[in-house]
Structures are given as C-alpha cells and as structure tokens.
Amino acid sequence: MGRAPCCDKANVKKGPWSPEEDAKLKSYIEQHGTGGNWIALPQKIGLKRCGKSCRLRWLNYLRPNIKHGGFSEEEDRIILSLYVSIGSRWSIIAAQLPGRTDNDIKNYWNTRLKKKLFGKQRKMGSQKQDSNKKEGNQTLVMPPSDVSVGTYWPEPAIPVQHAADQNEQMDSIKRLLFKYGGTNYKTNNPLLDHVPVPCMQSSQIFDASPSLISPQIELTSLSEGVMHGLDSYSKEIDESFCFNQIKLEGLEGLLGSNSIGLGTSDQYMRWGCDAMSSTMNPASMGIQGFDEQFNLSGM
DNA sequence: AAATGGTCCAACCGCGCACTA
DNA sequence: GTAGTGCGCGGTTGGACCATT
Incomplete structure (x- = not known):
C-alpha cells in the first residue's frame, strides 16, 4: 500500500x-x-x-514582487555564503533574498554560479578545462608542468584561527542554524548533532530578526582553504561542502593538527565541529577576499 | 542551412515533516 | 499512539533556446 x-x-x-x-x-x-x-x-x-x-x-x-534573473553580486555573495554554511537549503537561502524563490536560486546555482566559481579550479586534465578557459574574465591558475593528473594546486591554504575567532564563528553558525534550521536542521548536517543548539518550534525560529548576511562580514581564506584542500575536488562543489564524514575527508590540511581526529566518533565530531568553525562559517568570509578568490567582481 | 551539443529554466516528482482526527 | 492528509522542500527532468561545427 x-x-x-x-x-x-x-x-x-x-x-x-x-x-x-x-x-x-x-x-x-x-x-x-x-x-x-x-x-x-x-x-x-x-x-x-x-x-x-x-x-x-x-x-x-x-506571487507579487517576484524577481527573475539578473542576480547582483551581493546576491551572489549571500547565496555563496549560505551555501557554504548550510548547503542546499534553498528555501532558507531564498528567505534571505527578497523577491527570489528557492527554485530560482537553485537553478541559478546549478546552472551558473557553480560553474563560474569552480570551473576555474578543476584539476588539470579534466574535460572542463577547455570550456573554462572560455569563461571570459575568469583567471585560470596554472599548475607547474610536472603536476600529475589528480594533483591539486596550489598547496592548501591553512587558515589561521584564533580561539576567540573560532568561538565567534561557532556562535554564528549556531545562530544561523538555530534560526533557519528548524527542528530538523540536523538531518542534513550530522556533524551538528554535536552543536548544543536549543530545540525550538519552527514558528519560533522565523522571527523578525534582520538579515543574516551583513555586507560587512569578515573574510578569511576560508573558501580558499576549503577549495584547495578537498580531496574529492574533481567532484562537484556540492560534495565538497556537504557535511558528512566521507565528504569531509581530505580537509585535514585545513585544520590545526590538534583538531584532526577521525579515529573515534568523539574525535570525529570534534574534528567536524572544528572544521565547521574554521572553514564553513559565512561570518568568516570577507567580501574582499571572497571576491579575489572567486573573481566575483568580474562575473 | 542543417546537425549536434550545451545551457538554461519551468515544472514535475517523491519524500519527510507537521498536523489532525 | 497512529494512520491519513496536506504542505513544503530538494532533486531531477524535459524541452526550448543558443552556440558551435
């Protein structure tokens, strides 16, 4: 039945x-x-x-006041920041963009933004390489000639995080997920089971607080670190940013040595949370660095 | 000009959640 | 407690359109 x-x-x-x-x-x-x-x-x-x-x-x-197409750079940044933080929660992302629908954003991400951002960073030897070169003003980073296929370049950038920053960033993630994730935000983010966020009803979550994404959010080399350190980089960025254990493998280089612990579940969870705090927080991503990394300003 | 391949996007599908009887 | 129902979401598809050969 x-x-x-x-x-x-x-x-x-x-x-x-x-x-x-x-x-x-x-x-x-x-x-x-x-x-x-x-x-x-x-x-x-x-x-x-x-x-x-x-x-x-x-x-x-x-519906009144629906916008189609013509995404601004600011909207791009918001989408990216939230995607990095919460993944493909399009309805949540759409809630931050007045007039935009989840479907619109989803299509925009899948057809344009993702390609624009990551086309240039695919590993050498992939078929995408040629087409990426056609992407107008994107800057291709060419590897040394002796880099073998399957090797990524440049070397992973290891973000330097201060304890205070980490706490701040963790708080930011909590607030974000707390506000928008509802009671089931953990479904997609098993790592977040470790994050002590109080349980609330959906109706309480969608309060009248202002936009999560401030134009003044600070940037570090987070995105660079995530991008270049991923072991599974030849796959789509979705996999790179997802929050399960398998997909996080390969991020070790991004983290401090005392953060890595894949041996036990406790260690793993700690590792995961550290990874979240140090690499996946939109609040840690500054506009300027983000632009430089992804060449957004030329999009 | 026709064929082919790629891109984009509107719409559909199936699933999980919340609510209710 | 649970089965039924509707809603909302994310993933996927089909086809129109565009670019290239």
Whole structure:
C-alpha cells in the first residue's frame, strides 16, 4: 500500500501554464487567498491542475514582487555564503533574498554560479578545462608542468584561527542554524548533532530578526582553504561542502593538527565541529577576499 | 542551412515533516 | 499512539533556446 496520490493524475493537466490559467489562479488567490488548502484550490477555480502545481506556480511566478534573473553580486555573495554554511537549503537561502524563490536560486546555482566559481579550479586534465578557459574574465591558475593528473594546486591554504575567532564563528553558525534550521536542521548536517543548539518550534525560529548576511562580514581564506584542500575536488562543489564524514575527508590540511581526529566518533565530531568553525562559517568570509578568490567582481 | 551539443529554466516528482482526527 | 492528509522542500527532468561545427 503506497501513499495516496495528491490528485487524480489522469485528470490533471501538466506542462507549461497558459496565460489564462495564470490569470485564473492569480485572480482567485488575490481575491480569496489560498484558503489554506492547495489541493482543493484547483477545483474551486475550475483549473485542471494539481494543487501542488498551483502552489508552485503561485510561489514561483505569480506571487507579487517576484524577481527573475539578473542576480547582483551581493546576491551572489549571500547565496555563496549560505551555501557554504548550510548547503542546499534553498528555501532558507531564498528567505534571505527578497523577491527570489528557492527554485530560482537553485537553478541559478546549478546552472551558473557553480560553474563560474569552480570551473576555474578543476584539476588539470579534466574535460572542463577547455570550456573554462572560455569563461571570459575568469583567471585560470596554472599548475607547474610536472603536476600529475589528480594533483591539486596550489598547496592548501591553512587558515589561521584564533580561539576567540573560532568561538565567534561557532556562535554564528549556531545562530544561523538555530534560526533557519528548524527542528530538523540536523538531518542534513550530522556533524551538528554535536552543536548544543536549543530545540525550538519552527514558528519560533522565523522571527523578525534582520538579515543574516551583513555586507560587512569578515573574510578569511576560508573558501580558499576549503577549495584547495578537498580531496574529492574533481567532484562537484556540492560534495565538497556537504557535511558528512566521507565528504569531509581530505580537509585535514585545513585544520590545526590538534583538531584532526577521525579515529573515534568523539574525535570525529570534534574534528567536524572544528572544521565547521574554521572553514564553513559565512561570518568568516570577507567580501574582499571572497571576491579575489572567486573573481566575483568580474562575473 | 542543417546537425549536434550545451545551457538554461519551468515544472514535475517523491519524500519527510507537521498536523489532525 | 497512529494512520491519513496536506504542505513544503530538494532533486531531477524535459524541452526550448543558443552556440558551435
């Protein structure tokens, strides 16, 4: 026995929305609201669409003040900072960008931002190399001629962290996840089980506090360290930034010697948290260094 | 001009969570 | 306590469009 379908698949229209359908949906919601029930909405309006499809259409395109395309550098930075910190939590990232939808940001990241940022840093010998050279104003860092395929360059930059900075950064991560992660933020970030964050209901989390991302956030060589130190760098950046044990392997070079402990779970957790604090905190990423590292200003 | 390959994005799908009876 | 239901999310896909050969 499987899950009951949300609608009668045989009697719903799929594919692109027509202007008439858009008009119907928009007009109805503007007058009556969603009524708290998306599943019932299409029947009320007389649309042969799945309720989920209606919801998606409204949220992504018909809702007032939606922006499409034309991402600014500031928006790029926010997306990057949050992605580094929390991963592919697009809805959370979208919440920091007024007028942007999670779908929009997700598409932007997958199709453009990721390539722009990491195309230039792929290891030598990859097929992407040629196409990366076409990426206009990106600066390619060429390795020494004797670097073998599979070797990364330049040498990993090891961020120097002071204890106070680490505490500050850890607090920042906690605040971020606490505010946006909800009760299930740990699902995607097993390392964070170790982080003592109080449990709250979602309704409490989305308070009226200002944007998480300050234009004045400070930068270190965090992103550089993460980028160059990753063992699995030939894979997509998603894997590089994910927070599970396997994917974190290879980051050792980024951390102080006393932070590395992959032998036991305790050590591992400590290692993971240190890794988080020293390399994955948006608050530790400054605009200037970030720009230099990723050549964002020329994007 | 046609064929081919790559890019982009709107939309769909399936799953997990929250809520409710 | 639990089964049913709707919502929201992230991942994936299909196809239109564009660039290159």
